[in-house]
Amino acid sequence: MKLTKGQIEELYVFTRKHYVEHYDLQTELVDHLSNGIEEQWQYNPKLAFDDALQVEFKKFGVFGFMDVVEKRQKAMSNRYRKILYGFVKEWFQLPKLLTTIAIFILFFLVLHLKQASYVLMGLILILGAVNFYHQFKRRKKEKAQKLKKGKVFMLESMINDTGNGVSIMLFGNIFNVLQIMRFNFSELNNYWLALIAIAATLPCLTFYITAYVMPSKAQELLEETYPEYNLI
């Protein structure tokens, strides 16, 4: 006896109820539960669907799917980091290396100014506002897509959320630090300024990649990661 389409749908609802948010993991667990239930039916065809499901679910232990979800997130974060690292590497190879050097030189020159803190704070405010506008527009688009599709993949969430997280961390924290310290960078010697300029360039690249490059390539990255992406 095989599960019906309706019962498969019920299993998806069941996984969502048990805190499995993402479609990729839901799908794998639904297939697992289905196989288990169908096997039980081979020996006991009269067994009710719900009872068979409970038997299969118990096999996951007292924490249910939580452990699987947590570990999956960890594995996917690793994957995300690897992808991010690949993009960052591009910025240290020609031709993008020239842009990286230009950003570095810009920071280095700005840091020599007496009002460096204010210039940097102004820069952060402008970039923050532009970014806020873009994120807002994208969120709206994503929401519409989500409603249409109803299925969110784990890597998709990570691509969308990390960009926001990085920008909040970057714009919020650095702005606060600059404001509290009102530090006069121009008193430092060139080695320190170069070091600070490098330390400023790296988060800039990370921000640009996580908030703009990766979301714009999301489709491609998801197709690479999930063979089922085009099947649904």
Added chain:
Amino acid sequence: MGNSKLYKGSLNTIILKLLEEKGKMYGYEITQKVKELTKGELKITEGALYPALHKLEAEGLLDVEVAKVDNRLRKYYKLTEAGEKETVNRLAELEEFIRSMQNLVNPKWSIE
């Protein structure tokens, strides 16, 4: 089983070895196969199997394929090229471990 801790460390190697033999397998199939091979002695719990599979996948040792089977999508795992090499290494390591354990548990005393 009380000795499940002994098996736990070898779960990844067991998965790799199974995939080397079978080509491609899905999660449920792996649990069943292990049960069958060990006559129920070693039961891979679902809570341990999937995290192991996902970790191996993230490490680039496994690749995935998805097919539509009976109204649902099924995710198959198979070894990547790196996975094939790693399987050979890990099996060699495991065999070495078994030999060492045998010597420890059952040492061959000799009088010289």
